[in-house]
Amino acid sequence: MNVTMSKPAKSPAMSREQIEALLAKEFPQAFHPGSGLSVEEVGFGTARVRQAYMARLIRPGGTISGPTMMALADFAMYVAVFSAAGPVPLAVTTNLNINFLRKPAQADIVAKARLLKHGKRLVVGEVDIVSADSEETVAHVTATYSIPPAT
Amino acid sequence: MNVTMSKPAKSPAMSREQIEALLAKEFPQAFHPGSGLSVEEVGFGTARVRQAYMARLIRPGGTISGPTMMALADFAMYVAVFSAAGPVPLAVTTNLNINFLRKPAQADIVAKARLLKHGKRLVVGEVDIVSADSEETVAHVTATYSIPPAT
Amino acid sequence: MNVTMSKPAKSPAMSREQIEALLAKEFPQAFHPGSGLSVEEVGFGTARVRQAYMARLIRPGGTISGPTMMALADFAMYVAVFSAAGPVPLAVTTNLNINFLRKPAQADIVAKARLLKHGKRLVVGEVDIVSADSEETVAHVTATYSIPPAT
Amino acid sequence: MNVTMSKPAKSPAMSREQIEALLAKEFPQAFHPGSGLSVEEVGFGTARVRQAYMARLIRPGGTISGPTMMALADFAMYVAVFSAAGPVPLAVTTNLNINFLRKPAQADIVAKARLLKHGKRLVVGEVDIVSADSEETVAHVTATYSIPPAT
Numbered sequence: 001m002n003v004t005m006s007k008p009a010k011s012p013a014m015s016r017e018q019i020e021a022l023l024a025k026e027f028p029q030a031f032h033p034g035s036g037l038s039v040e041e042v043g044f045g046t047a048r049v050r051q052a053y054m055a056r057l058i059r060p061g062g063t064i065s066g067p068t069m070m071a072l073a074d075f076a077m078y079v080a081v082f083s084a085a086g087p088v089p090l091a092v093t094t095n096l097n098i099n100f101l102r103k104p105a106q107a108d109i110v111a112k113a114r115l116l117k118h119g120k121r122l123v124v125g126e127v128d129i130v131s132a133d134s135e136e137t138v139a140h141v142t143a144t145y146s147i148p149p150a151t
Numbered sequence: 152m153n154v155t156m157s158k159p160a161k162s163p164a165m166s167r168e169q170i171e172a173l174l175a176k177e178f179p180q181a182f183h184p185g186s187g188l189s190v191e192e193v194g195f196g197t198a199r200v201r202q203a204y205m206a207r208l209i210r211p212g213g214t215i216s217g218p219t220m221m222a223l224a225d226f227a228m229y230v231a232v233f234s235a236a237g238p239v240p241l242a243v244t245t246n247l248n249i250n251f252l253r254k255p256a257q258a259d260i261v262a263k264a265r266l267l268k269h270g271k272r273l274v275v276g277e278v279d280i281v282s283a284d285s286e287e288t289v290a291h292v293t294a295t296y297s298i299p300p301a302t
Numbered sequence: 303m304n305v306t307m308s309k310p311a312k313s314p315a316m317s318r319e320q321i322e323a324l325l326a327k328e329f330p331q332a333f334h335p336g337s338g339l340s341v342e343e344v345g346f347g348t349a350r351v352r353q354a355y356m357a358r359l360i361r362p363g364g365t366i367s368g369p370t371m372m373a374l375a376d377f378a379m380y381v382a383v384f385s386a387a388g389p390v391p392l393a394v395t396t397n398l399n400i401n402f403l404r405k406p407a408q409a410d411i412v413a414k415a416r417l418l419k420h421g422k423r424l425v426v427g428e429v430d431i432v433s434a435d436s437e438e439t440v441a442h443v444t445a446t447y448s449i450p451p452a453t
Numbered sequence: 454m455n456v457t458m459s460k461p462a463k464s465p466a467m468s469r470e471q472i473e474a475l476l477a478k479e480f481p482q483a484f485h486p487g488s489g490l491s492v493e494e495v496g497f498g499t500a501r502v503r504q505a506y507m508a509r510l511i512r513p514g515g516t517i518s519g520p521t522m523m524a525l526a527d528f529a530m531y532v533a534v535f536s537a538a539g540p541v542p543l544a545v546t547t548n549l550n551i552n553f554l555r556k557p558a559q560a561d562i563v564a565k566a567r568l569l570k571h572g573k574r575l576v577v578g579e580v581d582i583v584s585a586d587s588e589e590t591v592a593h594v595t596a597t598y599s600i601p602p603a604t
Binding site: 027029030055056057058059065066067070071074092093094095096097098099100 | 178180181206207208209210216217218221222225243244245246247248249250251
């Protein structure tokens with residue numbers, strides 16, 4: 001779906017390292033050394049994040065659970081919002097729609113987020129979740145975030 | 152939304168106790184004594200389940216995280232599917248759409264699921280998630296499940 | 303799903319007649335004498351609207367088309383927004399999610415909308431679409447509208 | 454979002470001309486010479502279709518209506534399903550989720566569909582709707598179709 005965000009690629013508003021530091025400070029319950037989460041790549045309005053395969057995220061049959069995929073997509077979108085908007089820790093998820101496509105393999109999962117719209121009040125993006133060992137898409141997400149008015 | 156599922160209420164295909172026993176056996180990673188999850192009520196195609204307020208589910212500001220609400224909605228729908236279809240442990244979530252409406256209070260959350268369609272191949276339902284202390288709706292979910300062919 | 307909006311029912315901000323007059327003026331392409339659309343009931347944050355069964359809305363097999371149902375849900379939500387917010391003709395649909403549940407009969411369809419959240423910036427609601435002759439739900443919709451800043 | 458459907462591109466199961474002929478026969482109410490609809494390109498599991506800018510599809514302000522965009526996305530997905538599955542006229546839309554991103558220009562709109570999953574029972578795809586004069590995305594859709602059992 002070559003929906004280019006267009007133009008000579010803009011630089012991200014925050015680097016990968018800056019975003020990881022912000023997440024560790026603002027969302028320590030979700031993003032901490034034992035979470036298995038990492039930020040792999042950041043562009044302007046794009047992000048690639050990873051969830052390590054961990055026993056507690058597994059469902060019968062050995063696959064990563066649906067809620068884990070939803071959480072990873074939400075995490076990827078937060079990183080993509082930071083990459084375009086800079087540090088706006090109060091962005092609020094208002095809608096998330098996920099289609100589960102295939103059973104993931106017994107492996108890490110990677111989420112690739114891309115903003116479709118980056119407005120003053122609403123940000124909309126899509127996320128592909130792939131199995132790290134095959135790059136096969138296991139779930140697809142669209143999500144909307146509300147940016148609170150500046151105060 | 153008085154969409155009545157109809158008629159003199161049918162009895163559920165499984166009791167609350169039977170469903171809890173099935174979940175503990177089939178989904179021990181998700182449903183175990185430390186999970187804070189419980190099944191409160193079961194009707195034919197309806198379910199009321201609860202997530203206890205626990206430190207690890209909390210986000211900055213003291214509210215229960217979005218992924219926790221998604222997981223609870225999915226759990227409520229599983230219980231509702233069992234209540235209508237009996238033990239079909241392989242039902243697979245194919246789509247989940249969630250609208251986050253309000254910040255939940257620092258309290259348990261309760262999910263009330265109701266099947267909208269109970270077909271041979273697809274089950275569709277909706278879930279209201281309320282804050283246990285106010286009964287105010289904090290999120291609304293619709294979800295679709297695929298029932299595998301009998302083998 | 304007895305999610306009561308609660309309290310002694312508030313009066314709607316506009317009457318059925320006022321809303322029909324506003325729609326005829328603002329959306330003449332969609333709401334005109336030949337459209338088959340009518341507003342049946344208006345409460346505070348609720349609406350019941352009807353689409354007459356008309357040849358040009360029909361698909362093979364004699365059923366009303368999916369896009370016709372989506373359009374009717376959107377129309378019902380507009381009426382519900384007016385009923386709660388008064389005349390705000392610039393509300394913009396930002397997200398619409400529809401689950402098609404059953405093939406509608408060869409009959410009118412009726413949409414019953416109810417607001418789940420009525421914020422300053424975002425309005426979220428759900429709509430049941432029923433076949434007028436059976437009251438059976440044929441589709442279920444959730445939708446979000448953005449209210450532009452006052453100017 | 455480089456989710457490649459993979460491999461040396463497979464040929465479509467039906468050509469553009471074959472699909473247009475099938476649609477004219479099976480869906481004459483939707484796809485007829487006065488509809489303004491056309492199929493522009495077909496690949497294996499992909500489709501590009503167009504809706505001409507026509508007075509009756511317009512809303513106040515001169516923009517193409519939301520229901521017109523939903524109908525075009527549904528149409529694009531049907532073409533993509535045919536392109537991968539061959540003539541299966543009974544595929545049924547079960548879920549459609551649309552995010553409206555920008556006000557379209559006063560111009561044709563083009564929908565680009567791509568299948569994300571092509572299973573025996575369920576087909577899932579995404580659609581970008583762009584304004585024909587700017588290639589800017591105005592809406593994004595994901596949709597699921599149920600393929601009835603062969604008889």
